[in-house]
Amino acid sequence: MKRRILFVASIALCLSLLAIHSTHSAPAETRVEISYPAALDNGPITGRVFVIISKSDRVEPRLQAGSYQASVPFWGQDVNALKAGESAVMDAGVLGFPLKSLSEIPAGEYYVQALLNVYTQVHRKDGHTIWVHMDRWEGQQWNRSPGNLVSEVQRVRLDPAAGFNLKLSLTKKLPPVVVPPDTEWVKRVKIQSKLLTEFWGHPMYLGASVLLPKGYAQEANRKYPAIYIQGHFGLGAPFGFTTQAPAVPESAEQRKARLSRGARETAAEFSEAWMSNDFPRMAAVTFQHPTPYYDDSYAVNSANNGPYGDALLTELIPYLEKNFRLIAEPQARVLTGGSTGGWESLALQILHPKFFNGTWSLYPDPVDFRRYQMSNVYEDDNAFEIPVGDWAKLIRPLSRNAEGQVTLTMREMCQLEEVLGSRIRSGQQIAAWDAAYGPVGKDGYPRPIWDRLTGKIDREVALYMRDNGYDLRYNLEKNWAKIGPDLAGKIHVYCGDMDNYYLNLAVYHLEDFLKAAENPRAEAVFEYGRPMKPHGWQPFTNAELVRMMERHINKKVKVVAR
Numbered sequence: 001m002k003r004r005i006l007f008v009a010s011i012a013l014c015l016s017l018l019a020i021h022s023t024h025s026a027p028a029e030t031r032v033e034i035s036y037p038a039a040l041d042n043g044p045i046t047g048r049v050f051v052i053i054s055k056s057d058r059v060e061p062r063l064q065a066g067s068y069q070a071s072v073p074f075w076g077q078d079v080n081a082l083k084a085g086e087s088a089v090m091d092a093g094v095l096g097f098p099l100k101s102l103s104e105i106p107a108g109e110y111y112v113q114a115l116l117n118v119y120t121q122v123h124r125k126d127g128h129t130i131w132v133h134m135d136r137w138e139g140q141q142w143n144r145s146p147g148n149l150v151s152e153v154q155r156v157r158l159d160p161a162a163g164f165n166l167k168l169s170l171t172k173k174l175p176p177v178v179v180p181p182d183t184e185w186v187k188r189v190k191i192q193s194k195l196l197t198e199f200w201g202h203p204m205y206l207g208a209s210v211l212l213p214k215g216y217a218q219e220a221n222r223k224y225p226a227i228y229i230q231g232h233f234g235l236g237a238p239f240g241f242t243t244q245a246p247a248v249p250e251s252a253e254q255r256k257a258r259l260s261r262g263a264r265e266t267a268a269e270f271s272e273a274w275m276s277n278d279f280p281r282m283a284a285v286t287f288q289h290p291t292p293y294y295d296d297s298y299a300v301n302s303a304n305n306g307p308y309g310d311a312l313l314t315e316l317i318p319y320l321e322k323n324f325r326l327i328a329e330p331q332a333r334v335l336t337g338g339s340t341g342g343w344e345s346l347a348l349q350i351l352h353p354k355f356f357n358g359t360w361s362l363y364p365d366p367v368d369f370r371r372y373q374m375s376n377v378y379e380d381d382n383a384f385e386i387p388v389g390d391w392a393k394l395i396r397p398l399s400r401n402a403e404g405q406v407t408l409t410m411r412e413m414c415q416l417e418e419v420l421g422s423r424i425r426s427g428q429q430i431a432a433w434d435a436a437y438g439p440v441g442k443d444g445y446p447r448p449i450w451d452r453l454t455g456k457i458d459r460e461v462a463l464y465m466r467d468n469g470y471d472l473r474y475n476l477e478k479n480w481a482k483i484g485p486d487l488a489g490k491i492h493v494y495c496g497d498m499d500n501y502y503l504n505l506a507v508y509h510l511e512d513f514l515k516a517a518e519n520p521r522a523e524a525v526f527e528y529g530r531p532m533k534p535h536g537w538q539p540f541t542n543a544e545l546v547r548m549m550e551r552h553i554n555k556k557v558k559v560v561a562r
Contacts, residue, residue, distance in 0.1 A: 128444030139233030384455030
């Protein structure tokens with residue numbers, strides 16, 4: 001009997017302990033439900049929904065999210081034909097950045113907001129039907145794009161340990177972009193591209209901001225050379241031109257000291273030079289060419305983006321030359337730009353060597369894919385880590401400060417991109433290269449050069465990028481005998497030796513080839529900011545750059561008269 005009693009007691013105790021363990025180990029439910037009313041939109045809507053959480057309400061949480069350097073936590077997932085009144089549900093399994101799961105939020109008071117990035121279905125010329133976010137002249141900014149749905153900001157207490165079920169209603173649409181008005185000096189244009197519209201099966205637009213030279217209105221029969229400035233989407237004036245005086249005047253000694261530290265001239269200083277009597281009479285032009293994948297097309301023909309290179313050269317530039325009295329001759333067209341714009345200004349010159357008369361490329365994106373950031377995509381197996389021996393691994397960085405401190409890893413960047421958009425629809429940097437350089441996948445979306453979650457490099461994609469001309473060093477080396485005669489003396493590249501994104505490494509490879517090139521000699525210029533000069537470094541002011549371009553143009557034909 002005693003044995004039987006002890007046995008039953010033991011069983012009861014075990015069951016009790018199991019119950020207690022089960023109660024404490026079961027995770028509390030953490031979920032957010034997002035919906036929109038029919039009064040706001042009849043729906044259904046396909047797109048991507050986000051939840052953003054911040055400790056501060058200095059600006060709306062949506063405006064604090066998405067930066068790979070300083071983003072507040074946010075989570076995103078696709079919605080397919082979400083109807084008015086239905087809820088999109090996010091739980092602990094939805095990926096976020098920089099926190100991966102909703103369950104990782106520390107208990108506390110937060111400001112919370114939801115946003116729905118609206119996609120459009122397109123039927124492309126290549127036969128693919130896909131859903132993408134069509135730019136609304138905001139430059140593929142998901143948290144600012146007109147027509148996207150957002151909720152009011154709520155202050156709530158969240159405690160994953162206790163669980164929560166937060167309900168957010170999208171109650172308003174973001175307003176249209178306000179385009180700055182034209183002035184005496186700056187004009188803006190926007191035209192529908194026939195080539196791109198045909199490719200996408202949807203109206204597609206190109207634009208430009210044009211900075212006119214002094215005396216333009218008074219000399220109605222005069223034509224001018226053009227500086228084509230490449231870079232990210234923006235509606236501001238070229239070179240930051242402004243007619244407003246600086247808020248705080250600066251003495252000559254202060255200006256000299258600032259410039260000696262490597263700082264550029266201020267917008268007001270450049271503008272003063274541009275409006276002076278003793279300055280080259282040229283026009284400066286920035287392009288607007290956002291794609292459904294990025295704020296910028298990289299100015300090339302692309303299997304995923306469409307014929308942006310052709311559209312810029314055969315539609316937009318001829319339009320500008322006709323309507324702004326620009327000299328429609330190769331010797332009067334020069335290029336510059338930094339970072340993305342640095343790559344574009346170099347690519348436009350290399351891919352169209354007879355069309356342009358020179359490029360001044362500043363800290364360009366990877367120009368040799370043996371240094372695609374830190375990866376050699378032709379030989380490496382993984383973009384996130386490097387095996388060392390049998391057991392150890394080194395982590396690949398994406399960015400660093402000028403002292404060498406890593407500020408973001410490639411794995412973290414790809415986590416951010418995966419949260420912002422599936423199927424290469426993040427609107428971020430690695431996705432932009434996939435869309436501009438890579439092949440179309442079987443599903444109609446860009447085929448990524450590496451898996452966003454594992455970092456596994458797809459060698460076929462890498463070779464496609466190389467063999468289709470996007471590896472600029474490889475392109476030059478392969479085709480030098482043909483294109484070299486039209487590029488001699490036209491290439492100028494400038495980069496800091498501690499570029500924050502390691503872009504100097506690919507520039508070194510490009511320099512090695514161009515310095516050794518023969519028949520003809522490249523006569524290329526390379527200059528590096530040393531020591532410890534970061535991304536954004538350039539050895540001259542913008543006003544000095546314009547004067548350099550004037551001297552270069554006038555070597556062949558005098559078209560820039562004062």
